[in-house]
Amino acid sequence: MILYEIFNQTCSKLHKSTAVYYNQSVVRYRQIREQAIRISVTLTSMGVKPGDRIALIMRNTPEFIMAYFAILKIGAVAVPINFNLKAPEISYIMQDAGIVGAIVQDRYYETALLAAKNKNFFKFVLIHGDSPGSKQEKHIPCKNLRETLGAKTDPDENARTQYHKSKPDDCIMIIYTSGTTGNPKGVMLTNKNLVANIESCKKATDVNQKDCFICLLPMFHSFAWTVCVLLPISLGAKIAVIESIQPFRNVMKAVFTCKVTVFVGIPKIFSALARIPFVKPLHIFIPIRFCISGAAPLSPVILESFEKKFGIPLLEGYGLTETAPVVSLNPLNGKRKPGSIGIPIPGVTIKIVNDTGSSIPPGNQIGEICVKGDNVMKGYYNLPDATKASIDADGWFKTGDMGYYDNEGYVFIADRKKDIIISRGINIYPKEIENILDSHTAVSESSVIGISAPDGDETVVAYVTLHPDATVTPKELIQLCRKNIAAFKVPKEIKIIPEMPKNTLGKILKTELRKWSGKKSPITT
Structure with a gap:
């Protein structure tokens, strides 16, 4: 099945139904398709051909969805770009992908132009929002999306x-x-990759047309795009689109006004929700049926405190951009195991392999997690060697994550392969230590890294952030570790810092923590 045809069928069948809630407006499926058609006509008129790569630099808006399907309609390739990136970072992506044009939100227009400067990337820019006026680049044709969406053309003819x-x-x-x-x-994700993952997600949960999904994670991310946009569109369900999660009260307002039933987020969001003052009877009125956490590991402490407060199932899942992205999920109707990423979703197979590539049986032996299924990417763009190194001849994708599965098929992540600490020839898995540190009531988050020593060994160092107004000393945390893990795993140093370095989706950047080693870092204790 082709993704655009799934979109088209939903829009035809449910043309009068609500597709998107956005701020105070309601957008129906008919409008989404009509506007996608109008954008596709404009793209064609600006010289876009099948196979051309088009950048999308936009926040979460209905227009993002319209633009995406417009690109697919004419056979071009959508390249969503993180709007938080700086011009040099965007420039690298544009050059690598061979971008020919961009659909850009007005606030990112100057950054996009700076990224493309002297590179001759663009045939055009289609701007969403206010026109650039005097800031417009004379040599790059620029049209305003408002003019396209307001065009009095017959969408059926187009x-x-x-x-x-x-x-x-x-x-x-x-x-x-x-x-x-x-x-x-x-x-590179294909029709088959995305459609397969959508269908697998349907089978793994009991989502249906009556559901309303909240999309508050950025649409440029595969987790948000597949689970919060493509999945509900394939069902003909509703999407509550949130452009910014700040202030968070607007998110909660949308939950109630849009009657959100499926809440998809990251651990940081669920951690914050678990700590807010809450009137207990209020949970009776929350329409959410279940929550899904992804993009970063979910601490069992956060899971337990969230479910205790709200009485809503919180399902931890696992996925990667390369797998379109969902690989596994704790079942909604069935046994859930805190600390586990669940079981493979239908159509996806997982195996654990040792250093020689041989499969490891269920148990506690840790190996690399490998994934196989129609959701596995086509490959890395213009990187055949990297593709070959990641996907073997039998179609198994090597995730780079280390873990194990138990006798019931539940998978547990130990750590990223590259994050394993080797001390005296023994493997130390940071997540085990982080789970101990996170269990302390004062600790908000922790991250454990290995610091290379002159003798080639690695020293265990932990970084910790605390809850507001909470106090604990590094010495107390070290004592906690000594009570729960072997001496060789206990951090030699614990540094309490005000904030963890993170990417857009809240994943802790251990590379930045390693840079702080031996240098001045924002240490508070």
Whole structure:
């Protein structure tokens, strides 16, 4: 099945139904398709051809969805870009992907132009919001999306003349990895990858057309895009689009006014919710059926405190951009195991392998997690060697995550392969130590890294942030570790800092913590 055809079928069947809630407005499926058609006509008129890569630099808006399907409609490739990136970072992605044009929110127009300066990337810029006026680059054609969306053209006529049908194995989307271990890599996702993951997610949960999903995570991220946008569209469900999670009271207001039933977030959000003052009877009126946490590990402490306060199931899942992205999920109706990333979703297979590539049976032996299924990416754009190193001849994708599964098939993450600490020839898994530190009532978050010593060994160092007004000393935390883990795993040093360095989705950047080693860092204790 082709992704655009799924979108088109939903819009035809449910044309009068609500597709998106955004601020105080309601956008119906008919409007989403009509506007996507109008944008596709404009893109064609600006010279876009099938296979061309089009950048999307926008916050969460209905127009993001319209623009995405407009790109797919004419056979081009959507390249969503993190709007928080600086011009040099965006420039790298544009150059690597061979971007020919961009659909940009007005606030990011200057950054996009700076990124493209002297590189001759753009044939055009389609701007969402206010026109740039005197700031417009004279040599790059620029149109305003408002003019396109307000055009008095017959969308049905355009629908008959502008559609380019792609194939299941055609790349329709390139998402760049965060680049925490080097330059970001472009993950090529096909119709088959995305459709397979959508269908698997349907089978893994009991979501249906009556549901309303909240989309507060940025749409440029694969987790938000597949689970919060593509999945509900395939169902004909509703999406409550949140442009910014600040102030958070607007998010909670949307939960009630839009009657959100599926809440998708990251651990930081659930941790914050678990700590807010709460009138207990209020949870009776919350419409949410269940929550899904992804993009970063969910502490069992956060899971327990959130569920205790709200009485709503919180399901931890696991995925990667390279797997479109969902791999596993704790079942909604069935046994859930705190600390586990759940079981593989239907259509996805997981195996654990040792250093020689041999499969490891269920138990506590740790190895690398490998994934196979139609959701596994086509490859890394323009990086055949990296693709070959990541996907073997049998289609198994090597995730770089270390873990194990138990006799019931539940998978547990030990750590990233690159984050394992080796001390005296023994592997130390940071997550085990982090779980101990996180169990302290004063600790908000922790991150454990290995610091290389002159003799080639590694020293265990922990960074910790505290809850507001909470106090604890490094000595007390070290004592906690000594009571719960072997002496060789106990951090030699614990540094209490005001804030963890993180990426857009709240994942702690251990690369930044390593840079702080031996240098001045924001230590408070």
